[in-house]
Amino acid sequence: SQKIEQNSEALNIQEGKTATLTCNYTNYSPAYLQWYRQDPGRGPVFLLLIRENEKEKRKERLKVTFDTTLKQSLFHITASQPADSATYLCALDFSGAGSYQLTFGKGTKLSVIP
Amino acid sequence: DAGITQSPRHKVTETGTPVTLRCHQTENHRYMYWYRQDPGHGLRLIHYSYGVKDTDKGEVSDGYSVSRSKTEDFLLTLESATSSQTSVYFCAISEGTGVYGYTFGSGTRLTVV
Numbered sequence: 548s549q550k551i552e553q554n555s556e557a558l559n560i561q562e563g564k565t566a567t568l569t570c571n572y573t574n575y576s577p578a579y580l581q582w583y584r585q586d587p588g589r590g591p592v593f594l595l596l597i598r599e600n601e602k603e604k605r606k607e608r609l610k611v612t613f614d615t616t617l618k619q620s621l622f623h624i625t626a627s628q629p630a631d632s633a634t635y636l637c638a639l640d641f642s643g644a645g646s647y648q649l650t651f652g653k654g655t656k657l658s659v660i661p
Numbered sequence: 662d663a664g665i666t667q668s669p670r671h672k673v674t675e676t677g678t679p680v681t682l683r684c685h686q687t688e689n690h691r692y693m694y695w696y697r698q699d700p701g702h703g704l705r706l707i708h709y710s711y712g713v714k715d716t717d718k719g720e721v722s723d724g725y726s727v728s729r730s731k732t733e734d735f736l737l738t739l740e741s742a743t744s745s746q747t748s749v750y751f752c753a754i755s756e757g758t759g760v761y762g763y764t765f766g767s768g769t770r771l772t773v774v
Contacts, residue, residue: 583763590753590767591751592765649706651696653703654703
């Protein structure tokens with residue numbers, strides 16, 4: 548069966564360091580992968596999408612890589628700040644052509660310590 | 662969240678009663694989704710819609726039904742609420758397939774006692 552896994556439930560890092568979150572998937576070759584941020588009591592917010600033919604995507608202090616051979620995406624936050632503390636979710640569409648349904652990982656809760 | 666609202670935000674109901682949650686969008690997006698989020702399970706898809714009157718089941722659809730009679734409204738009904746349906750429910754919308762991210766509502770916290 549197809550699975551999407553975020554290896555760490557929680558990650559604590561010091562302010563100013565780079566946070567790296569991992570998303571792995573199995574039994575699928577996705578055309579793209581998405582990352583979301585979720586704050587407590589709020590709905591997830593779309594951050595970035597990376598396509599299978601893109602090795603890397605950047606947006607301000609965020610960087611996402613996509614290795615289709617390893618079936619893995621890495622999400623980096625450089626120069627992390629306490630305001631970056633949140634849960635980060637990766638998501639894939641396993642449904643195939645003609646539909647659009649995202650399956651989400653369980654998320655990694657990032658805490659940036661001042 | 663801009664363009665998508667869920668109501669109610671909080672609800673407590675008794676086991677066995679029907680409950681309807683509403684999702685309203687002003688973005689004219691084709692796709693609408695209902696997810697539930699539970700500790701240890703993350704977000705799981707209940708039902709989704711790809712157009713007016715076009716709906717389909719997701720991963721955890723048992724005990725739930727949906728309706729979409731207008732582009733802007735997507736209703737989720739628990740026919741006879743059970744304690745296992747205590748959860749936070751999120752509605753999401755999407756402009757299209759593939760490269761479009763989802764926009765989520767703020768959620769409805771439902772407690773079944």
